[in-house]
Amino acid sequence: MTERNDRLRTDGGEEQGDGGDEPGDGGDEPGDAGFDEWLAAIDDGEGYYLESPTGEGSLPPRRICPHSGSTDIEEKPLPETGTIEAVTVVHVASPQFAEDTPYATAVVDFGPVRLTGVVRGVDLEAVETGTTVEPSVEERETTGDPLLVFRPV
Structure with missing residues (x-):
């Protein structure tokens, strides 16, 4: 799993080098960077979700809460079942x-x-x-x- 963490996949299945995943740093192209990291965490038994200050949960690669619009999101442990x-x-x-x-x-x-x-x-x-x-x-x-x-x- 970890070897996929340094690659992005476009919707067409074509692999590209990782341009970063912060806004404006060349990593704004569609890809699976945050999702691949999340899958690796699940694979390692350390699954997580993202929680906004208002308590709404979402999944990577989101950087903004889809419910509140907050960018102040925090990783929380995913329940085991x-x-x-x-x-x-x-x-x-x-x-x-x-x-x-x-x-x-x-x-x-x-x-x-x-x-x-x-x-x-x-x-x-x-x-x-x-x-x-x-x-x-x-x-x-x-x-x-x-x-x-x-x-x-």
Whole structure:
């Protein structure tokens, strides 16, 4: 995971050198810099979310709270488990992910934030709302890219 932290990926999947991630320092191009760091933290068991002074939670790479507009955001530990709030089993995917099907995508409530990822470690028919899961990072089967994964606890 850490080798991806010094690279950015554009929406087209093309890798570029890291121009920095502070406003105005050449790092303003679209990319995954803050998201990649966040995934690495999840992978290391040190997941976090961003909290504004008003208590709203958001996720990297945000630098401004989407609720209050505050730039005074602070990293807080992500709860170790969350609850599946919505789940969809994908049987027909876009061509680049067709070999991954079927798979379950879930929205998981972690209190201050909700995360979307793929559920693994359970039969697809057994995935349901209300299930308690923990986040991890695994490789996407088709591309080898890092993927946010939820496993039942």
